[in-house]
Amino acid sequence: MKLFSFLFTSSIGRKVLMAVTGLSLVAFLLVHCGINACIFFNDSGKTFNAAAEFMAHNWLIRTAEVGLFGGLLIHIIQGLSLSLSNQTKRKEKYRASAGDANSKWYSRSMGILGSLLLIFLVMHLKHFWVVSRFTDAIQETKGSTLFDEMIIVFTDPLPVIIYVIGCLSLAYHLLHGFQSAFQSLGINHPVYTPIIKSVGNAFSLIVPLVFAAMPIAMHLGWIK
Amino acid sequence: MSKLMKLHLKVWRQKNTESAGNFEDYKVDASPDMSFLEMFDVLNEQLIETGKEPVAFDHDCREGICGMCSMVIDGRPHGPKQGVTTCQLHMRSFNDGDTITVEPWRANGFPVIKDLTVNRSAFDRIIASGGFISTNAGNAVDANSILVPKEIADEAFEAATCIGCGACVSACKNASAMLFVGAKVTQLSMLPQGKPERQSRVVAMVNQMDAEGFGACTNTGACAAECPKQIPLSVIATLNREYISAKMNGK
Known part of the structure; x- marks a missing residue:
């Protein structure tokens, strides 16, 4: 255990853990986004429900889900504690500051962006994950599916607005986090780093955009 | 005039x-x-x-x-x-x-002595913890007895131009000293004279850096943008790499 204690104690080790858990969440986002995008087939959720059904009953996916929640929890707790500890390193603040002259605002706001995401996430899990796993609201025998649940949730404009704000926070969180994770793991290379940055920028734009399109499209009745 | x-x-x-x-x-x-x-x-x-x-x-x-x-x-x-x-x-x-x-520079690791003068001896203690090479004293060795490839020498020299002013700490929102420590670790671990101690050095220097009250790195890049010697952000990646590898070797 001593071998891995640095991941929770040293400044670099803690960042390594943020990077590893962050990248695993990036991988999850890709799968999540891909499966949910099945609603855009506009076949009354037939393809989407089949994919959701597979994800819910495949034992490999269910095992990975445990790992996902573990990683997510570590990312949240470590992120919050790092963010709070970093804020104490300059007790006397600058009276004049020019942060925009040397860095991007979102790179300096990962704690706030992450916290916004956390608020969104609690609501999001309550909407779909809790309902599908722990209640019997969604049962094929009753003729109600996860797709139907989406339609119900996104009829109300309030969740739509919150989901879009959540996606915007996600975009900026990823815009810094994706490439930053590689730097934290010690990967900075004259050839690969520009590629990583481009892939990261594209990912941060496309994935949140596709996610945001789902509640909007459902609310406006484009998808039935 | x-x-x-x-x-x-x-x-x-x-x-x-x-x-x-x-x-x-x-x-x-x-x-x-x-x-x-x-x-x-x-x-x-x-x-x-x-x-x-x-x-x-x-x-x-x-x-x-x-x-x-x-x-x-x-x-x-x-x-x-x-x-x-x-x-x-x-x-x-x-x-x-x-x-x-x-x-003045503002950071817990750099207490103000008076007006715009701050105490930067935290950097000296980080260097003393490992920012050196151990060698037997004696006659000066022949200049070309240890060969160093030109590109390695250039990269090590780029890192070695760090003057230890502390602008990186001062610019960082977390008052992190990683650009400074990264520059020193990069310089020493790239050259043959510094390689024997590279693993124990990086762990000792990072421990000292943390103990001095400097923050962790958020990769905002403010340090490299403000560095008067334009030390690149890649030295922090090298520092991370050296540290992870030392830890994986049980150092």
């Missing part, structure tokens, strides 16, 4: 480490050809002539290589120019009638 510029200064004055500081307003007429520190010399002469306490600030070589000057000018360490120390910043980078705010 060029026309004098009329400047308004807001300078941080602090009696000692314990006391609370505050801004004092001053008016200075400065030549655009003066360096920022020469402008401060003019200010201090004015203060002495009127029987006031001159502003304490650090300086030594005044040619950008000693790393002593340390002023945060309008919120930016070493002022608005890139790749320049405060001593090499000229007043022509400002406009006639400007109000300029001058503060």
Whole structure:
């Protein structure tokens, strides 16, 4: 255990853990986004429900889900504690500051962006994950599916607005986090780093955009 | 001689480490050809002539290589120019009638001694913890007895240009010292003379860095953007890599 204690104690080790858990969440986002995008087939959720059904009953996916929640929890707790500890390193603040002259605002706001995401996430899990796993609201025998649940949730404009704000926070969180994770793991290379940055920028734009399109499209009745 | 510029200064004055500081307003007429520190010399002469306490600030070589000057000018360490120390910043980078705010480096690891002078001995303790090579003293060895490939020598030299001024800490929102430690670790671990101790060195230096009260890295890049020697952000990746590899080897 001593071998891995640095991941929770040293400044670099803690960042390594943020990077590893962050990248695993990036991988999850890709799968999540891909499966949910099945609603855009506009076949009354037939393809989407089949994919959701597979994800819910495949034992490999269910095992990975445990790992996902573990990683997510570590990312949240470590992120919050790092963010709070970093804020104490300059007790006397600058009276004049020019942060925009040397860095991007979102790179300096990962704690706030992450916290916004956390608020969104609690609501999001309550909407779909809790309902599908722990209640019997969604049962094929009753003729109600996860797709139907989406339609119900996104009829109300309030969740739509919150989901879009959540996606915007996600975009900026990823815009810094994706490439930053590689730097934290010690990967900075004259050839690969520009590629990583481009892939990261594209990912941060496309994935949140596709996610945001789902509640909007459902609310406006484009998808039935 | 060029026309004098009329400047308004807001300078941080602090009696000692314990006391609370505050801004004092001053008016200075400065030549655009003066360096920022020469402008401060003019200010201090004015203060002495009127029987006031001159502003304490650090300086030594005044040619950008000693790393002593340390002023945060309008919120930016070493002022608005890139790749320049405060001593090499000229007043022509400002406009006639400007109000300029001058503060000390601010970080828990760099306590203020007086006014704009801070205690940077935390950097010395980090170096003492591992930023050296161990070698047997004796006759000087032949210059080419240890061969170093040119590209390795160049990269190590780029990292070695760090003057240890602390602008990286000062610019970082977390007051992190990783660019400084990264530069030293990169320089030493790349060269054959530094390789034998590379693993124990990086762990010792990072432990000392954490103990001195510097923050962790958020990869905002502010340090590299403000570094007067333009040390690249890649040295922090090298530091991370060296540290992870040392830890994986049970160091």
